[in-house]
Amino acid sequence: xxxxxRQICEGLSAxxxxxLSRYTAALQPLEIVDVTHTHEGYLVVRTPAPVxxxxxxxxxxxxxxxxxxxxxxxxxxxxxxxx
Numbered sequence: 224x225x226x227x228x229r230q231i232c233e234g235l236s237a238x239x240x241x242x243l244s245r246y247t248a249a250l251q252p253l254e255i256v257d258v259t260h261t262h263e264g265y266l267v268v269r270t271p272a273p274v275x276x277x278x279x280x281x282x283x284x285x286x287x288x289x290x291x292x293x294x295x296x297x298x299x300x301x302x303x304x305x306x
Contacts, residue, residue, distance in 0.1 A: 239266060242299035249289040253282065256306050265300045272305040 235243065243266060247255055250270060257269040273279035290301050 234260065235266075238297045239299050242266070242293045242297050242301065243268070245293055246286065246289055246301050249285040250282065250303075261302075265302050267302045267304055269304045269306050 243258065246268060250268070253270040253273065255268055255270055259267045259269070261267060273282050286303055290303075294300055
């Protein structure tokens with residue numbers, strides 16, 4: 224686990240950590256730049272912008288499916304942003 228990943232997980236509940244782990248697997252090959260916790264309880268995952276339109280389309284499809292499953296199974300809501 225990277226230093227950034229350890230820092231990110233420190234302030235998260237066990238359910239949020241598991242949800243984030245599943246979500247980051249769907250983001251591959253993009254790396255996470257930052258994760259923040261909103262006042263509303265959402266996790267905001269920030270990544271670099273996808274390089275191509277095709278990469279973006281595939282990324283959005285994967286994260287939408289995984290994000291929906293995570294929300295339904297755990298109640299953890301994850302938002303994707305690009306830096």
